[in-house]
Amino acid sequence: MRHPAPPPPAATAPKPNPTDSSEPAPPRPFQLGLPALDAFPRKLWARLAGRRARGLSLAGLNYPDPAGYPPLREAIARHLALFRGIHCSADQIFITSGFQAALGLAARTLLRPGDPVWMEDPGYFRASGALRLAGARLAPAPVDQDGLRVDEAIRREPDARMAYCTPSHHSPLGVTLSLPRRLELLDWAARRQAWIVEDDYDGEFRYDGPPLPALSSLDRSGRALYIGSFSKTLFPGLRLGYLVAPPDVAARFAEACNLLSPAPSTLDQATTADFLDQGHFARHIKRMRALYAQRRAALAAALQSECGARLRLDGQAVGLQLTAWLPDGEDDRAAAARLRARGLAGQPLSAFSLECGHPPALLLGFANVPAEQAPALARRLREALDLPLPK
Numbered sequence: 001m002r003h004p005a006p007p008p009p010a011a012t013a014p015k016p017n018p019t020d021s022s023e024p025a026p027p028r029p030f031q032l033g034l035p036a037l038d039a040f041p042r043k044l045w046a047r048l049a050g051r052r053a054r055g056l057s058l059a060g061l062n063y064p065d066p067a068g069y070p071p072l073r074e075a076i077a078r079h080l081a082l083f084r085g086i087h088c089s090a091d092q093i094f095i096t097s098g099f100q101a102a103l104g105l106a107a108r109t110l111l112r113p114g115d116p117v118w119m120e121d122p123g124y125f126r127a128s129g130a131l132r133l134a135g136a137r138l139a140p141a142p143v144d145q146d147g148l149r150v151d152e153a154i155r156r157e158p159d160a161r162m163a164y165c166t167p168s169h170h171s172p173l174g175v176t177l178s179l180p181r182r183l184e185l186l187d188w189a190a191r192r193q194a195w196i197v198e199d200d201y202d203g204e205f206r207y208d209g210p211p212l213p214a215l216s217s218l219d220r221s222g223r224a225l226y227i228g229s230f231s232k233t234l235f236p237g238l239r240l241g242y243l244v245a246p247p248d249v250a251a252r253f254a255e256a257c258n259l260l261s262p263a264p265s266t267l268d269q270a271t272t273a274d275f276l277d278q279g280h281f282a283r284h285i286k287r288m289r290a291l292y293a294q295r296r297a298a299l300a301a302a303l304q305s306e307c308g309a310r311l312r313l314d315g316q317a318v319g320l321q322l323t324a325w326l327p328d329g330e331d332d333r334a335a336a337a338r339l340r341a342r343g344l345a346g347q348p349l350s351a352f353s354l355e356c357g358h359p360p361a362l363l364l365g366f367a368n369v370p371a372e373q374a375p376a377l378a379r380r381l382r383e384a385l386d387l388p389l390p391k
């Protein structure tokens with residue numbers, strides 16, 4: 001008896017599963033720290049990445065330069081000179097897996113256990129956490145509308161070995177470090193032979209004029225380290241960032257990369273280098289600046305009309321988040337929990353505070369809020385916070 005022909009063998013390559021639980025969750029409305037994932041040119045990226053993967057040579061399987069893929073270091077040096085006012089050689093640039101790895105590298109290369117470090121207060125909790133873990137003793141430095149208060153930081157901890165700061169767009173308050181404060185900070189570092197770590201995580205995104213040059217572009221004494229990240233300019237799943245070391249300590253950083261923190265996958269670095277070299281990066285940033293300006297304005301207007309004076313918005317027109325001040329006496333952690341319960345994101349300002357204390361506020365990411373969805377999301381936020389409609 002003849003048996004029916006067996007079914008054709010199943011294709012061996014598993015099909016991508018759209019509900020694959022190993023995928024990170026999609027962004028929630030108002031989630032902080034994300035660029036517009038919906039606007040990233042994925043097809044273009046996939047084409048560049050595919051070309052690189054197909055062209056992989058035998059030599060390409062070998063151990064690469066731990067400091068980073070040389071053409072990417074060159075491309076970053078050109079980008080920094082053009083867009084951030086920083087003139088450095090590619091040898092001063094070290095490729096890392098994002099900001100965290102760059103900060104860890106700086107701490108392990110330049111600090112000894114117990115060294116005091118000025119930390120902006122409020123300030124980025126991953127920076128304070130990482131510095132603490134690296135053995136630093138945190139010295140909270142208050143922040144006002146002109147950024148980090150250098151005079152007060154000196155009064156509190158004159159012997160700090162390092163200062164961590166976000167001059168282009170303070171995280172999380174959104175203010176810009178003023179020119180007099182920049183000069184004061186550089187002067188202190190030069191006099192005390194201390195280090196400044198400039199975290200320039202989203203300085204490319206300024207909406208009321210061209211981006212300000214980086215603080216490091218004013219450094220004449222070789223005391224400022226610059227950390228850049230591709231998490232906002234490209235996408236955070238890439239996990240790529242870089243550190244620019246002053247010339248005198250570049251060799252120490254090369255050694256530290258080699259021993260502690262070699263650069264990530266060459267394929268990703270090469271794709272990123274192609275993206276920069278072929279002009280896609282500059283074009284993408286230009287396009288995103290226009291999109292973010294529109295999304296920011298739409299969300300601000302929608303929140304204003306839904307919540308009125310109960311939610312005061314401020315922060316300069318920079319970056320990817322809005323600061324929404326709650327009425328005095330409100331508990332911002334409880335407010336953030338209410339948002340979470342309704343499927344919304346947003347973070348309480350108090351989660352960024354060390355000891356200086358601030359009025360309550362919510363930080364709301366707008367990059368993933370399309371303008372047409374802003375009114376409905378602002379309504380959901382008002383309802384979650386149980387605020388009355390303004391009269």
Ligand SMILES: Cc1ncc(COP(=O)(O)O)c(C=O)c1O
Binds near residue numbers: 033
């Ligand atoms: C203040 C600050 N610095 C740096 C980063 C970038 O970190 P990473 O490069 O690790 O994604 C972020 C991301 O949200 C941030 O908020």
